[in-house]
Amino acid sequence: MPIQHPFRNLSMSIDSAILAQLRRILGRENLFESMEKRIVYSTDASKAAAVLPDLIARPTSTEQIAGILKLANSAGIPVYPRGAGSGLTGGAVPVRGGIVLDFEIMNKVLGIDRENMTALVQPGVITQNLQKHVEKLGLFYPPDPASSDFCTIGGNVAENSGGLRGTKYGSTREYVMALDVVLASGEIIRIGTGAPKSVTGYDLVRLFVGSEGTLGVFTEILLRLIPLPEHVETVLAHFPQVECAAASVCMMFSRGITPRAAELMDELAVECVRQYKDSDVLPREGVFCLFEVDGPRFAAMDESERVVRICEENGATNVARATSEAEREHFWSLRRAISPALYNLGRIKLNEDICVPRSRLAEMLARINEIGERYSLRIVNFGHIGDGSIHTNVMLEHDDEALRKKGEQAVGEIFAAAVSMGGTLSAEHGIGLTKAQYLGKEVGEKEFSVMVRLKKALDPNGILNPGKFIDVFPHSQ
Numbered sequence: 001m002p003i004q005h006p007f008r009n010l011s012m013s014i015d016s017a018i019l020a021q022l023r024r025i026l027g028r029e030n031l032f033e034s035m036e037k038r039i040v041y042s043t044d045a046s047k048a049a050a051v052l053p054d055l056i057a058r059p060t061s062t063e064q065i066a067g068i069l070k071l072a073n074s075a076g077i078p079v080y081p082r083g084a085g086s087g088l089t090g091g092a093v094p095v096r097g098g099i100v101l102d103f104e105i106m107n108k109v110l111g112i113d114r115e116n117m118t119a120l121v122q123p124g125v126i127t128q129n130l131q132k133h134v135e136k137l138g139l140f141y142p143p144d145p146a147s148s149d150f151c152t153i154g155g156n157v158a159e160n161s162g163g164l165r166g167t168k169y170g171s172t173r174e175y176v177m178a179l180d181v182v183l184a185s186g187e188i189i190r191i192g193t194g195a196p197k198s199v200t201g202y203d204l205v206r207l208f209v210g211s212e213g214t215l216g217v218f219t220e221i222l223l224r225l226i227p228l229p230e231h232v233e234t235v236l237a238h239f240p241q242v243e244c245a246a247a248s249v250c251m252m253f254s255r256g257i258t259p260r261a262a263e264l265m266d267e268l269a270v271e272c273v274r275q276y277k278d279s280d281v282l283p284r285e286g287v288f289c290l291f292e293v294d295g296p297r298f299a300a301m302d303e304s305e306r307v308v309r310i311c312e313e314n315g316a317t318n319v320a321r322a323t324s325e326a327e328r329e330h331f332w333s334l335r336r337a338i339s340p341a342l343y344n345l346g347r348i349k350l351n352e353d354i355c356v357p358r359s360r361l362a363e364m365l366a367r368i369n370e371i372g373e374r375y376s377l378r379i380v381n382f383g384h385i386g387d388g389s390i391h392t393n394v395m396l397e398h399d400d401e402a403l404r405k406k407g408e409q410a411v412g413e414i415f416a417a418a419v420s421m422g423g424t425l426s427a428e429h430g431i432g433l434t435k436a437q438y439l440g441k442e443v444g445e446k447e448f449s450v451m452v453r454l455k456k457a458l459d460p461n462g463i464l465n466p467g468k469f470i471d472v473f474p475h476s477q
């Protein structure tokens with residue numbers, strides 16, 4: 001009896017001559033075709049789709065990747081770059097079969113230049129490993145996705161990932177100085193520079209950062225580092241309403257404070273965490289905000305006192321400053337518990353990451369609640385509100401087609417509202433597969449056609465990560 005599984009099998013039965021050439025390039029030990037491996041690489045954290053790739057290639061060098069792409073390009077075989085598969089929009093799902101390029105063993109920190117404060121890394125380096133490595137040297141790599149203990153730098157660059165410290169330090173893009181990229185043709189290019197400033201020609205680094213594996217494959221990445229802040233202060237504030245939290249964040253900026261983190265947990269998120277942690281300590285009503293400020297010790301302590309006062313001025317009912325590392329860890333554990341805790345509300349979550357100008361946060365959150373009530377859906381909001389990002393999670397109790405359709409309609413309305421307030425569909429998770437149908441709400445037809453022309457110029461045969469946003473025509477829907 002053949003094994004039954006819920007995966008789509010698009011096997012394109014790769015030609016035996018090509019298979020032999022791939023084995024020559026990679027060695028037998030780094031090319032996988034077993035059903036077990038194919039199942040493992042068929043999906044990602046989005047669970048948006050599960051499609052079996054034909055092969056999994058685990059290259060060890062830029063030259064091997066160039067060889068694989070040259071071959072795939074001439075034979076029209078799709079190639080899917082993949083880091084840790086923690087993406088939330090289906091970016092690494094091999095929706096058209098073909099070859100998954102897995103960077104698991106290209107995971108070395110190749111060098112740290114302490115004088116010029118840069119790190120040269122391979123794409124498979126786990127983000128947190130790099131952070132810990134440089135912090136031992138008194139240096140700091142600020143981008144900090146909540147998935148940093150398992151996601152990779154290559155994936156972060158491809159998604160232009162943000163994270164918990166983005167309010168003050170920005171996204172991955174701000175730290176990428178140069179890239180080695182293999183194009184679909186197998187050509188290797190080196191873009192960017194180690195110089196602190198450069199305006200030589202078009203800024204190709206900015207084009208490739210955030211390109212979601214559709215324009216080229218990154219094989220070496222030069223990152224900017226900064227000095228490690230001396231001291232961090234953490235404050236947990238409880239507000240009766242979300243409007244008070246949003247007003248506090250705006251007031252901090254207007255008074256010259258840029259918190260490095262400002263994380264919101266709305267009422268439903270708090271309720272989920274309360275149940276998940278079986279904790280009566282968390283109040284039944286109201287919302288939480290977690291703030292962090294950093295810098296020289298006394299400046300950070302002074303800023304955290306001002307953060308406390310601003311929260312109180314805006315109606316916070318309880319504000320606590322962490323007095324020990326254990327307490328700080330406890331505060332963060334509440335924030336980290338949200339993602340798993342959400343499954344108490346439903347088996348499926350339609351997880352989005354809109355972003356609006358900070359001044360529109362309260363209005364946006366009110367609109368999301370109104371949409372949730374109108375559709376009779378529970379929508380949980382949390383995220384990095386310091387930079388206007390809200391992770392909206394439309395929770396579906398079960399996987400039912402009609403319910404999913406209703407959820408998607410609600411998501412469509414949330415996106416339209418965000419764009420109408422001068423915001424965006426995606427602050428940091430990318431478009432990938434799951435948001436492709438909505439892209440037209442933000443990107444105009446002419447602008448999308450420029451993107452398509454860029455894609456065609458760099459990947460005329462469409463072998464790099466096909467089936468994702470750039471292959472879906474949002475304006476014809």
Ligand SMILES: Cc1cc2nc3c(=O)[nH]c(=O)nc-3n(C[C@H](O)[C@H](O)[C@H](O)COP(=O)(O)OP(=O)(O)OC[C@H]3O[C@@H](n4cnc5c(N)ncnc54)[C@H](O)[C@@H]3O)c2cc1C
Pocket residue numbers: 044045080081082083084085086087088090091092103123144145146147150151152153154155156157158159160161162163164212213214216217218219339428429465
């Ligand atoms: C619990 C959880 C929390 C998260 N929190 C955050 C957060 O706070 N902020 C945030 O921004 N994201 C967050 N994410 C999303 C995710 O972790 C990020 O998008 C991350 O950057 C993906 O990295 P990855 O290594 O898993 O990449 P993958 O998921 O494997 O791939 C993502 C995309 O990158 C492409 N890619 C990977 N490597 C390369 C390469 N070398 N060259 C070219 N393209 C490549 C892939 O083709 C794919 O399109 C979270 C995810 C989870 C599960």
